[in-house]
Amino acid sequence: MTLVQTNPTIGDEQDRPVNLWRDAWHRLKRNKLAIFGLGIIVLLAFVAIFGPYLTPYDFLSQDLQARNQAPSLSHLFGTDDLGRDVFSRVVYGSRTAFLVAIVVTAIALSIGTALGAVAGFFGDPYDRVIMWLTDMTMSVPNLLLVVVINASLKTPIARWMEAQYMATLNPFYRETIWIDFLLVFGSMALISWPPYARLVRAQVLSIRSRPYITAAMALGLSNRIIMMRYVVPNALGPLIVAVSAGLGTAMVLESAFSFLGVGVNPPTPSWGNMISDGLRVWQHYPHLLAAPAAVLGLASVAFSFLGDGLNDALNPRGTK
Amino acid sequence: MTAQNTRERLLDVKGLSVEIDGRGGRAVVVDGIDLHVTRGETLGVVGESGCGKSLTMLSLMRLLPNKIKVTKGSADFDGQDLQKMSARALRKVRGGDIGFVFQDPMTSLNPVMKVGDQICEPLLYHRGMSRQDARKRAVELLRLVGIPGPEERLNAYPHELSGGMRQRVMIAIGLACDPKLLIADEPTTALDVTIQAQIVDLVKQLRAKLGMSVVWITHDLALIAGLADRVVVLYAGTVVEDAPVDALFANPSHPYTRGLLASIPTLSDAPAARLSSIGGTPPEPGRRPPGCPFAPRCPVAMDICRKEVPKLEPISSEGSHRAACFAAHKALKAA
């Protein structure tokens, strides 16, 4: 027995745990929309990571001689009212978008998975309390909640940071950008976790009572193996779809926040505050609205195509 | 019981009771069942839908869902009580010494795992086989259960196979580790008659080849006639008759068994005529009458039947034929 474990053959390594994923990948490859979405996401991610090396201009550098220029070869997406290169700002905005989307989704997913799994596994009274919490959170209008959080917390936190700085002279406390991110991440995660909690709970409940779980137990498999090879793969499809769609939603949500003035603050470039700036002048300079809006739309569509494709790919029953 | 007797009995269930915790309180679904299987024997377990066949078998292996519990009784397998065994020891028995074939082939296979991997599962984790050896064995098993082109089928997902093929895959999984006992829960109800016959033949062949014991659960008495050595008839969670298959068909002693036999459809019968000879319905769990559970439907019920519970007692001189019925006991005494 130990021989098998300490001395895996090459066939072993390649064959076993990756089966599901390799097959899913083969199925995904056949789905054109999903591959299109994946391509866009990979491109945007690449741009976000290598942005500083790609942009011809710094996102902050102003050129007051070249304000509000239409797209041209030297400024691909034109320039804004301060003469900043819009292309460079969109590229930097992708960093904000990905950062916000990934962090928010990760937090929301962790909270949602933990609460949903507890509710599903342990049942009442945990289930009742957690579902009550979920319903409560979902029943409060999202943007209202965020505006309230921002309005009530931003100033106290800023004051506290200021006081800390005075006391310690640690320059960290001067970086107000962290307040922005903290509040944006925190409040977005706060409104984003309930769907994950519901989904995980439903998955746990339904998979736990499936006959194939009893059948796996009748084979004498350990709980760990049943969890890893029977419960998780069956629960994963819908969860991955939700995460993929959630990333897109988080990007749109961040833009909505910026639009309302509760998002990431200028001068940090975000597609949201570019769109809200662009909206004010779109009759005169449509490119200022079109560029960030198009990229945001593209990203959001790409995530939802990929999500749908992953759902079909991870669920061999669904495909022909 | 003699030592000889104990050694012959591979599975020996005594006084097993199972209760469900429901909204309307606790309901007894299996009520003190006694049954045993000797080595190499095929035991047929028959009874109407809902009489507790599946729950009995699941409770043996401690596989009951959350709100259903074993409240009494023991189940000795190969000299060890499955009910008291440690979880670790029990895992060795499950899928190792006892193979299980589940009722519903459509939902009892993991939909996201290739059937080959599912057959390999018990081999890898019980036998510690290498992956290559397990796959070779899986091909053998698929061939054994009569699946054509086993090498290619290893890579199929359950949804790519027909119901009959899936049932065969489940039998292959049940047989993977050469179990001493195969428990098959209505393995053919989901299948059409030709495939049913094929699977019955298959199990007969395998039994002869591997020398294992089989518990075959069904509500189809006609099917059991050609397959079992001995038959246990369940009614409302109790054993009402236990007899060698020939004795049961030649001399059914419990009125319920007689009703079942009379309702075996012949070719000329319309399907609607099935079970017409027993009026009424079985009692719901938790609402069983005092006395004999069959009394409300029994054509020969007597006063005592409504007051006392008949025990499962021998009704033949050599003792192998037993029934839980006052009328049958009386007939023996009179004879």
Ligand SMILES: Nc1ncnc2c1ncn2[C@@H]1O[C@H](COP(=O)(O)OP(=O)(O)OP(=O)(O)O)[C@@H](O)[C@H]1O
């Ligand atoms: N998970 C469950 N929750 C509540 N009641 C259950 C559950 N499973 C079975 N029962 C009840 O227990 C009784 C016995 O069920 P069981 O499945 O053992 O019947 P069965 O003899 O196998 O019937 P069938 O021939 O339909 O498979 C039935 O009355 C059924 O309603």
Ligand code: SF4
């Ligand atoms: S004990 Fe009485 S009621 Fe029960 S089956 Fe026998 S005769 Fe009928």
Ligand SMILES: [Mg+2]
């Ligand atoms: Mg059943």
